[in-house]
Amino acid sequence: MEYDEFEVLLERSGDGYTARVVDSPTGPVPAMPFVPPEPVGGLPAVRLGVRGERRLKPGTPAPPSPKEFGADLFRALFNEKALAILRTSQYVAAKRQRGLRLRIRFADATALANLPWELLYDPERHWYPCQLSRFPTLRFVDLPEPVLPLQVTGPLRMLVVISSPVDLPPLEVEREWTLLRDELDPLVRSGRLELERLPVASLEDVRETLMHRDFHIFHYIGHGGSDEDTGEGHLAFTGPDGRQRRVSGSQLGVMLSNSPIRLAVLNSCEGGHVSDVDPYASTAIALVEQGIPAVVAMQFQITDTAATAFSRTLYDAVTAGRPVDLAVTLARQAVLAASEAEWATPVLYLRAVDGVLFDLAAPPEPAAAAAPGPHAGAAVPVSPVPVAVAAPPPGPAPPAQPRHVRAEVVDGVVNLMWQQPPVHGVPVRAWEVWRNGVRHAIVTLPMALDDTPGPGEYHYSVVALGDDEMRSGHSHTCTTYVTKPLRRASAPAATPPPRTAPVPVRQAPPPPVQHVRKKSRAGWILVVLLAVALVGWLLLRPGNEPIGADGRTGDSSQNVNPPPSDGPSVAETGTDLVLTRDPPGTGGGSGETTLRYSIYNAGPRSAENVSIDVRVKGEGTVITATLEPPGGAASKICAIVTDQHATCFAPAQEVHGTATLSILLYSQDPPPSLTVRVVSEASDSNPDDNVDTFQLPTP
Structure with missing residues (x-):
């Protein structure tokens, strides 16, 4: 699915904040005050609600549910103007058969990044946007360097680091590795993913491993936190003495950015928590700032059930070439099915504009190993064995038969109306129209093409765009007839043939006169029928209908005269x-x-x-x-x-x-x-x- 962008920029303004729609299908919205909601009991109470925990002391006011807090956050972000733009953008995207990607950017309003934006709840539509594939929600980090998809042939390779220092609460390292390996085993067996676990979770081992082999995904399981004085986020790697070594996001980002890694997943306690001091202080944002295109972190503690469901679906979608924001949305849906309360725990930080991280190519076929002979080491003459040669790829399918398409020109735009779209075996979402070797437009049905030529017969090459493939190899040529032109095109004067000297040849007998009369009679009948049709069209067209007693006309696209003074x-x-x-x-x-x-x-x-x-x-x-x-x-x-x-x-x-x-x-x-x-x-x-x-x- 392709997406339109809806980007909201949060900025500091004096003692408060402002929110501004900077990009949408229907235009921007000026800055407006933004007052974040203050739930009873603060954000920790909301976090308990996300994890499904409701431990309250006697007499303590009940904290808001995640839905209540999400609705308050939605109303604070979208005032009347912004909501009108959002609704119109949703409608425009739906008309285009596209999704709408909600990108939240924080600029210098770093404290607002601590809010669980994944809980945004639309009280009018009764949905969480980030649960929907057509409306993914992400935290966008705008950096000047463009991010291009990495071309990968063969499986994606993942480096797994599980850290459990002796001076921190112990993790069941082997159990964590077994859970992850078992969940991803179908992807490994299908040749889409390779897993490699680092034996020692030290930063030095990470550096040496990345020097000798390329990886595409970094998966961390362990503890994380932030410095109380500076607010800088860190991950707890294992030092030489087995105790924790705090590695900042900037340090780790330098290591990872020198490799082809495009996605980092941090399964830590506070890996998604952002400091109030520096916009790049948290581990997740620091990794993005150092060049990692996408980082997924957990803003709350997550259970094993939710973590395994999330990882399985996330990597299944990523190894299939889907955009990472769509992959995270699908993974949230999997968590919702497995553990209803924890779907909002994962947070996506993204700097790739379209979310596409990898350009995947089909893996090469493994070469068959030669079996050893019956007498190893003996010199046995080997007869030549015919080598199987791969058959040449099949040629292109024969082009489909041209289809006649009815069209009409209104206000200089030709509308093509399909009686039945061709079936190509893929879900058709749009069409790519070419004329004279130049792409005309990407349109949905009914088509609307600008720069309309004069009335007559036209030939278009129409290519169906699929849903997942986005473009199929099927195409055909359709013949278009303009039935309602706005202007008449003067036919070019016929150039008389050049005179040639007469050559004496034997004249053939003339054709029978009766046959000529038959053709002439058929031509006159065709002319009369066309004249009758033209007169009927002129009499019945909507623009000639007078306004009746009820003031109705037959075609609202015609000009309406100013209304009489006695009524509309x-x-x-x-x-x-x-x-x-x-x-x-x-x-x-x-x-x-x-x-x-x-x-x-x-x-x-x-x-x-x-x-x-x-x-x-x-x-x-x-x-x-x-x-x-x-x-x-x-x-x-x-x-x-x-x-x-x-x-x-x-x-x-x-x-x-x-x-x-x-x-x-x-x-x-x-x-x-x-x-x-x-x-x-x-x-x-x-x-x-x-x-x-x-x-x-x-x-």
């Missing part, structure tokens, strides 16, 4: 939602124009995930946009994406419910001719049918 006009959208417009008014004589829309759900069912898009063309600026839900509730401020673009979002709208959209525009006084385009669509509606475009009258 209604534009039929062809789906559930009907847009009506009140007469525009002018306020204050300061070049401000107020437009009000009534967004009415005509039924026959309730609408969900209603997205409203406002775009202005001309010398006009959107100052504010507000949406008043049905029932007269308080108005919600819409998101101003640009000076001429605003978006609104309503989670649901009951049947026969009416919401009011108010748009305040600023333009010259008197206002020039402006084009205001309002698109309102539900999650199950056709966006091409929900357009009300009209011209503001010039006084």
